[in-house]
Amino acid sequence: MVPTGILNDHEVAEALFDSLPDVVFFIKDTTGRYVVVNRTLAERCAGGDKSRLIGRRPQDLFPAALAESYAKQDEAVIATGRKVEGALELHLYPGRATGWCVTTKVPLRGPDGMVTGIAGISRDLNAPGEKSSGYAELATVLEHMRLHFDEGLRIEDLANMARLSVYQFEQRVRRLFQMSPLQLLHKLRLDEATRLLRETDLPLGEIALQTGWCDQSAFTRHFTRYAGIAPGRFRGMGGKKTS
Numbered sequence: 662m663v664p665t666g667i668l669n670d671h672e673v674a675e676a677l678f679d680s681l682p683d684v685v686f687f688i689k690d691t692t693g694r695y696v697v698v699n700r701t702l703a704e705r706c707a708g709g710d711k712s713r714l715i716g717r718r719p720q721d722l723f724p725a726a727l728a729e730s731y732a733k734q735d736e737a738v739i740a741t742g743r744k745v746e747g748a749l750e751l752h753l754y755p756g757r758a759t760g761w762c763v764t765t766k767v768p769l770r771g772p773d774g775m776v777t778g779i780a781g782i783s784r785d786l787n788a789p790g791e792k793s794s795g796y797a798e799l800a801t802v803l804e805h806m807r808l809h810f811d812e813g814l815r816i817e818d819l820a821n822m823a824r825l826s827v828y829q830f831e832q833r834v835r836r837l838f839q840m841s842p843l844q845l846l847h848k849l850r851l852d853e854a855t856r857l858l859r860e861t862d863l864p865l866g867e868i869a870l871q872t873g874w875c876d877q878s879a880f881t882r883h884f885t886r887y888a889g890i891a892p893g894r895f896r897g898m899g900g901k902k903t904s
Contacts, residue, residue, distance in 0.1 A: 687781055719731040735779055810846060811872055
């Protein structure tokens with residue numbers, strides 16, 4: 662049963678997303694349980710049987726590392742009422758293969774304005790066997806960025822790694838992520854900074870260094886622009902101490 666206020670016409674949305682094989686669509690309640698899923702998610706996690714997903718959480722379906730990441734995203738959206746947009750993350754495919762996708766999650770609210778659930782989509786970047794997305798030729802570089810975002814990466818060097826000109830590299834990254842390579846690098850850094858602010862008591866200066874910023878001032882400036890709130894205030898909302 663869809664909780665009151667989540668989506669009156671959820672059957673329409675479900676039917677529309679059923680026609681998109683490269684997009685996962687779901688609605689969850691505030692406990693993180695699936696209440697609506699599309700065919701793609703059912704095929705990847707339940708042999709095509711949607712009923713096997715309803716009422717279950719990511720922890721019941723995915724490997725622990727992936728499930729933990731998904732659950733933390735859900736909890737943040739529910740607790741803050743802020744959407745997650747364009748998050749780069751791993752996804753599970755039939756046969757337990759993994760691939761990259763871009764995920765967006767938005768809070769759903771009842772008539773009283775309270776968060777009553779989450780709606781989300783995940784768009785494939787490189788489903789196994791996919792040839793035309795443009796992801797494959799960038800896969801090595803993107804993985805390098807994900808693992809080394811805390812280092813002094815230069816866009817010119819990343820383009821060379823992909824055997825592309827800077828212009829070609831910029832255009833292909835924009836086509837996949839709707840952001841520039843530099844914006845993507847900033848996003849990877851800030852996503853990790855957000856996790857550290859939420860889960861640790863590290864000083865802001867140490868978080869800045871661990872996530873690739875030259876100093877605390879640069880980190881604070883970019884975080885505030887990205888999140889709409891200063892890192893100290895963001896941490897305070899979660900009960901962690903500031904520095």
